[in-house]
Amino acid sequence: MTHTQRFEGHTALVTGAARGIGAAAARRLAEEGASVLLTDRDGEVVEETAAGLREQGLSVRASACDVGDRAAVEAAVAHAVEAFGGLDVLVNCAARCTRMTPLFEDEPDDAWEQDLDITLSGPYRCSRAALPHLVASGRGAIVTIGSVNGLQDFGNHAYSAAKAGLGSLTRTLAGHAAARGVRVNMVVPGTVRTSAWEGRDTEISRIEKLYPLGRVGEPEDIAAAVAFLASRDAAWITGTTLVVDGGLTAVNTGFHTAVHSMREA
Template identity: 35%
Template sequence: MKTEMRYTNQVAVITGAADGIGKAIAQRIAAEGASIALWDIKEEKLKALESEWQAKGIPVKATVVDISDEKAVEKAFRDTIEAFGRLDILVNSAGIVGPTQTKITDYPTAAFDEIYQVNLRGSFLTSKYALTWMEKGGKGRILLIASIAGKEGNPNMVGYSATKAGVIGLVKALGKEYAATGITVNGLAPAVIRTPMNADTAPEQLEYMASKIPMQRLGTVEEVAAMACWICSDEASFTTGFIYDLSGGRATY
């Protein structure tokens, strides 16, 4: 596959970048010329990835960031600007699943609060501070990773479904809010993607979700990265506030 160079001289912040979807997106955008700020809470994996990419000559800076912590997010953006001089792209891929195969009546409120902190509050905070810097440049791309669960709802996963629905609402609101600024805000709603995060999902829940996919297979992180890379490029200049499906035919609307 021929790799284009759509991101030469651009700077991208990718959250949840230590593995899974975030890592794949970061790798694809870096391959197309961008300097990359890798954010995650998994320090060991993050630092190992930074060292590996630096050895390959990729301009990269890894930062341990809890995206639910406002001060940490604000500081991480300042540090990114100091390191690279600009901000062009934010891909917020960090997220957690929380309890599965759990009725709402048995669902721990503390678990719901934890999922909200990462999935929805984290999306709000990263968008808020990315936009603060992008407004100064008059251009930018924000991509928030949502989920098909946020569109359709997965039973027995109320925390994940509700917070990802919140991410979709955030995308739609911000897309309209910034539509005339040169900054686009879009979302991506995958069905089940084969990632390390699936290890935390009950087999019965995973089987249920996979059974809803007409293609009868899981998606790959490479497929997510390919679509994300287009959404964040200058080619996708006339779309904002939109949720792109990547669902193997599960969602067709």
């Protein structure tokens, strides 16, 4: 697919870019003309992803980066700035979600702390390291990937609390950075068909029935929203949360189905 070159001459750094939403966002930005540094904790896989994009003629590089490590984050940002001559866009995608225990009181402390550290503090570290360079670019933008888990109860206590925290961080950082010309926004996906759902087609089929638009999302759906918010098409948008969830949080499909069934009875 040919895209408008909204990012010609721009540079970007995407975390959690080895696969899924992060990889799709990196691809979309590169397809629209950006030079992109893909980072991920899994350095081997992110390099494979970047190599595949380079084979398509896209301007990308890869670097291993654990967003839980401040020094690694600062090194990744420095890598992008040195390689591309600056930084215009940061996409915070890296996250961690531990399978929750049946009982809340059995949740281990380390799972709670690690989910919050990667999912919430990770974007904080990345944004802090990138902000001076985004200011210097004169067209800086931060786009963070949230989740419907931060809006409603879909389980996973720590992950959900972290994603809800990202909404607040988006608003406060937007207010702080606006005067310096940097926009900060968040995309909130519903269920997206990533590697986490491989081999779970039966579950996907059940979940799709809960979505008013009749399907779960694809990584490319989220990447399109990321590209919009990072681009000058969104030049007067900051501090906002863009929900991209097929209508899940707007329409109670289960309730509608139950009411319809009662009327037919």
